[in-house]
Amino acid sequence: GDSVTQKQGQVTLSEDDFLFINCTYSTTTYPTLFWYVQYPGQGPQLLLKVTTANNKGISRGFEATYDKGTTSFHLQKASVQESDSAVYFCALVNAGAKLTFGGGTRLTVRP
């Protein structure tokens, strides 16, 4: 079945640091890939989505590139702010299957 792996359970940075959150996936086809963000006390919300048609997603300064060769979809941001502190979920969906989430990465940004 499909699976999504986020190796980093927690990431702690200072403001203006570069953010990199690792996400790799395993599936038999070319999925649609998502990054969701969950702020404290809220439900997850879409951060960005990438399909095979567009390869790269950019939103609110975050970007992620669909790399079919390495089956990765890492999330990056050049300069994080304290307001970016949240849990980030990588996810994928294929035709005929349910959305599969990674375990999440908790980002803490120190002022």
Add this chain to the structure above:
Amino acid sequence: EAAVTQSPRNKVAVTGGKVTLSCNQTNNHNNMYWYRQDTGHGLRLIHYSYGAGSTEKGDIPDGYKASRPSQENFSLILELATPSQTSVYFCASGDWLGGREDTQYFGPGTRLLVL
């Protein structure tokens, strides 16, 4: 205005009691989902629905029932609540795009404590 709402937002129940969690969406989406979120487990799918009158089992359906009486409403029912069902529950709605499920829109969550 919030498109996916959940009620109640917080609930304390007793073991063996019946609990109903409600979800309403104004997105006019065909699909609705119930997840639970626990530390160390991420988001796990309990039940889902592809339209009014239909419900399907997700990955962890044991101990839960679901009801989709209309396009807008989707309920999760715990007939005999147990302490192991203490968790945060999220409802989501979504639709289809290109033959696959598209972005899901989540509610604010219900925090359930079963004593």
